[in-house]
Amino acid sequence: MERGSYKGRKEYIPALAEKLKRFGLRATPQRLAILAFLEGNTSHPSAEEIFRELKPRLPSISLATVYGTLEVLRREGGIQELTIDSERKRFDPNPKPHNHFLCRNCGRVYDLPVGLPALTPPKKIEGFWVETFTVDFYGLCPACQK
Amino acid sequence: MERGSYKGRKEYIPALAEKLKRFGLRATPQRLAILAFLEGNTSHPSAEEIFRELKPRLPSISLATVYGTLEVLRREGGIQELTIDSERKRFDPNPKPHNHFLCRNCGRVYDLPVGLPALTPPKKIEGFWVETFTVDFYGLCPACQK
DNA sequence: GTATCTGCAAATGTTTTGCACTCCA
DNA sequence: TGGAGTGCAAAACATTTGCAGATAC
Numbered sequence A, B: 001m002e003r004g005s006y007k008g009r010k011e012y013i014p015a016l017a018e019k020l021k022r023f024g025l026r027a028t029p030q031r032l033a034i035l036a037f038l039e040g041n042t043s044h045p046s047a048e049e050i051f052r053e054l055k056p057r058l059p060s061i062s063l064a065t066v067y068g069t070l071e072v073l074r075r076e077g078g079i080q081e082l083t084i085d086s087e088r089k090r091f092d093p094n095p096k097p098h099n100h101f102l103c104r105n106c107g108r109v110y111d112l113p114v115g116l117p118a119l120t121p122p123k124k125i126e127g128f129w130v131e132t133f134t135v136d137f138y139g140l141c142p143a144c145q146k
Numbered sequence C: 001g002t003a004t005c006t007g008c009a010a011a012t013g014t015t016t017t018g019c020a021c022t023c024c025a
Numbered sequence D: 001t002g003g004a005g006t007g008c009a010a011a012a013c014a015t016t017t018g019c020a021g022a023t024a025c
Helices: A014-022 A029-038 A047-054 A063-075 B014-022 B029-038 B047-054 B063-075
Strands: A080-082 A090-092 A100-103 A109-111 A123-125 A128-140 B080-082 B090-092 B100-103 B109-111 B123-125 B128-140
Touching (some): A029 A047, A029 A063, B014 B029, B029 B063, B047 B063, B063 B080
Parallel strands (some): A100 A128, B100 B128
Antiparallel strands (some): A080 A090, A100 A109, A123 A128, A128 B128, B100 B109, B123 B128
């Protein structure tokens, strides 16, 4: 590990770098920053929000790169793209099917821990080959009920 | 009913006109055409598709009017706006919760007659006030499995 | 008659693309 | 070193908006 090399900087997170390698992707500073930001994040951010958050720390990052990275991560099964918010795509670091709730007042998206349908894809239903599914709830979150 | 009046034309469909009145909306040719096209339609069309379909028959119609009509119909509970397709909003003349399936190959959206979660909104779940919910399935439709 | 509705064109916001340059492996 | 990855600016879409004129009732 030599002076000034990328791998020597604190932003280089071996665990995330290996995750990218497993997907057949190069570990670039941009991708590591995006993965690190998403890791454990339950706010289900949009591409724009991720970009705004990372830009100050990583001024060279571009919105196009954020979109590109989210797309490859989704394609490799590393993250989930949510359709619950019809205004914009949102992203979830947890790639496994689970429930979401969109508050019609504040617009926030929450994970909602209720039972999922008794279904383990892939499975054939009525002739349809079901690979994945989503359950989305809409209403008012606890904070917005006041 | 006088010669040339709107109500005299065959496009004036009393049942749909009354539906609009019940929503507190005026029965215009544009709105009747949109309602008539959606009635019994299971293709879950987008605004653009509805516009393209109606334009030849009703050349004066505009895309903005299609969007506007779909929005008021949704607000009044007459139709359902689907978020299953992240590329565009799709619309369903059946306003009641039911399942949908999006084929990743052909992009078509189908109604999928499987059981819904045992939940009748509005209902409070884990502190969240749930007003409505959707269950969306993704995979390959029967025709695209070959 | 008049408030609602419409078409048009322009604006907005999100996401994608083309391309020359950069940098990870 | 070569190919994957990046930033930038422009393009492509989906959707909304402002407004003057049309029309349902």
